[in-house]
Amino acid sequence: MGEILFEVTNMSKSFGELEVIRDVSLAVEKGEVVSIIGPSGSGKSTLLRCATMLEKMDSGELAFLGEKAAYMGASGIEYADKKALKKIRSYYGLVFQNFNLFPHYSVLKNVIDAPMTVDGLSKEEAVARAMEILDRLGLADKVDSYPCELSGGQQQRVSIARALALKPQVLFFDEPTSALDPELTGEVLKVIKQLAAEHMTMIIVTHEMQFAKELSDRIVFIEGGVIVAEGSPDEIFASDNSRVREFIGKFTS
Amino acid sequence: MEAVKSLFESMIYLATHLSEAMLVSVEIFLLTLLFALPLGLLVAFGRMSKNPIICTVVKIYIAIMRGTPLMLQLIVVYFAPFFVFGMKITQSYRFIAVIIAFSINYAAYFAEIYRAGIQSIPVGQYEAAHILGYSKAQTFFKIIMPQVVKRILPPVTNETITLVKDTSLAFAIAVAEMFTKAKELSASQASITPLMAAGVFYFIFNYLVAFIMERFEKALDYYR
Ligand SMILES: Nc1ncnc2c1ncn2[C@@H]1O[C@H](COP(=O)(O)OP(=O)(O)O)[C@@H](O)[C@H]1O
Numbered sequence: 001m002g003e004i005l006f007e008v009t010n011m012s013k014s015f016g017e018l019e020v021i022r023d024v025s026l027a028v029e030k031g032e033v034v035s036i037i038g039p040s041g042s043g044k045s046t047l048l049r050c051a052t053m054l055e056k057m058d059s060g061e062l063a064f065l066g067e068k069a070a071y072m073g074a075s076g077i078e079y080a081d082k083k084a085l086k087k088i089r090s091y092y093g094l095v096f097q098n099f100n101l102f103p104h105y106s107v108l109k110n111v112i113d114a115p116m117t118v119d120g121l122s123k124e125e126a127v128a129r130a131m132e133i134l135d136r137l138g139l140a141d142k143v144d145s146y147p148c149e150l151s152g153g154q155q156q157r158v159s160i161a162r163a164l165a166l167k168p169q170v171l172f173f174d175e176p177t178s179a180l181d182p183e184l185t186g187e188v189l190k191v192i193k194q195l196a197a198e199h200m201t202m203i204i205v206t207h208e209m210q211f212a213k214e215l216s217d218r219i220v221f222i223e224g225g226v227i228v229a230e231g232s233p234d235e236i237f238a239s240d241n242s243r244v245r246e247f248i249g250k251f252t253s
Numbered sequence: 254m255e256a257v258k259s260l261f262e263s264m265i266y267l268a269t270h271l272s273e274a275m276l277v278s279v280e281i282f283l284l285t286l287l288f289a290l291p292l293g294l295l296v297a298f299g300r301m302s303k304n305p306i307i308c309t310v311v312k313i314y315i316a317i318m319r320g321t322p323l324m325l326q327l328i329v330v331y332f333a334p335f336f337v338f339g340m341k342i343t344q345s346y347r348f349i350a351v352i353i354a355f356s357i358n359y360a361a362y363f364a365e366i367y368r369a370g371i372q373s374i375p376v377g378q379y380e381a382a383h384i385l386g387y388s389k390a391q392t393f394f395k396i397i398m399p400q401v402v403k404r405i406l407p408p409v410t411n412e413t414i415t416l417v418k419d420t421s422l423a424f425a426i427a428v429a430e431m432f433t434k435a436k437e438l439s440a441s442q443a444s445i446t447p448l449m450a451a452g453v454f455y456f457i458f459n460y461l462v463a464f465i466m467e468r469f470e471k472a473l474d475y476y477r
């Protein structure tokens with residue numbers, strides 16, 4: 001068994017009366033690609049938002065590379081101190097459904113700014129790193145463009161490049177192709193496949209069933225805030241759970 | 254033809270004899286911007302504060318500044334040292350009172366513009382910056398503020414143009430700015446042309462302001 005890079009244990013999260021995540025546990029090893037599937041409103045985004053600490057969970061434990069970000073104390077959940085969280089935050093990246101690129105920055109600036117501002121890289125180092133990544137993602141000729149001048153697929157690839165520039169150990173994706181026109185999803189999926197081939201550890205919320213099947217080491221099916229089924233793509237696609245069969249049937253017919 | 258000639262002569266007269274008054278108007282304008290623009294940001298933060306006391310106090314302040322005439326505020330600021338503290342009002346305080354009254358009034362307007370601008374930035378921008386590891390201050394100054402500036406330029410231009418015209422309100426406490434002097438002259442010459450010339454001055458002043466602001470907007474046109 002490889003090193004566990006991301007682990008969440010007994011996570012629960014409610015919005016007011018609404019219980020969105022119920023006692024979810026998930027551990028992801030180095031190099032593993034895990035896809036999270038499930039109906040809309042089942043809590044997939046909330047799970048990612050709690051995992052990436054955009055949202056505070058109500059109870060449970062959260063750790064990256066064995067370092068605890070949140071744990072159950074005597075009087076409920078406690079998060080690590082600011083300094084520890086800053087370090088832990090550097091272990092992971094998140095790719096948003098709607099990119100969230102910085103519109104006032106060029107493509108290059110989008111990719112070099114965080115490494116310079118947050119990690120203190122020199123401009124030369126940051127540019128060299130960015131150019132290497134942008135080249136790999138087929139964006140070398142777009143470095144001077146602004147996000148508004150790019151197609152959705154290109155914007156999403158830039159946002160992946162921006163995340164990669166901080167050299168994350170774990171990369172989360174929240175429906176990275178859902179905001180794209182169908183003809184543009186391919187170029188983004190191709191980039192994610194490329195990352196999988198380079199053994200990037202990834203946790204991907206997606207509705208692209210064929211993609212999840214081809215790419216994932218493991219698929220997690222969530223419904224109503226609980227993990228209903230979990231297993232290899234073959235196991236999930238041959239599942240005898242009626243909810244899983246129905247859901248997959250809708251997307252692969 | 255006669256009228257144009259006389260207006261032109263008045264312009265020359267004003268330009269030469271009243272250049273000091275013109276300068277006072279420009280000074281009121283520039284100093285008000287200098288203080289009100291940053292003060293407005295502070296007020297906007299207060300208005301958006303999660304602390305209910307700060308938020309309420311700032312809300313009341315903004316309501317008063319926007320809900321009462323600037324001329325009245327100016328007179329209150331001018332007489333306040335005497336009525337509140339029993340201090341003697343000096344000649345030099347006239348100008349200071351104008352700057353104080355204008356700055357706190359315009360800060361309230363700018364604050365509401367800033368607030369609208371800041372709140373119009375999608376939450377995703379904050380979240381992206383947070384995930385990338387930017388601190389709160391870095392996020393605000395590097396990611397949010399530049400986008401806010403672009404969005405608020407048109408309403409700020411409007412306020413700035415209003416300010417040019419509002420500088421004439423200083424005549425209420427007899428500060429020797431353009432309008433006050435033109436009115437004096439108009440009375441002593443029994444002619445309306447000095448006032449017309451003052452109008453031309455304000456028009457040219459605003460034309461310049463609009464021109465400069467348009468340049469700023471153009472400079473930020475490189476992205477949407
Ligand atoms: N900030 C929020 N406040 C209140 N309810 C929320 C919030 N975010 C998500 N929800 C609710 O939580 C449920 C799960 O949402 P989400 O995690 O976005 O699902 P998914 O990503 O699987 O479609 C939905 O019912 C949604 O309305």
Ligand SMILES: [Mg+2]
Pocket residue numbers: 044045046175
């Ligand atoms: Mg979602």
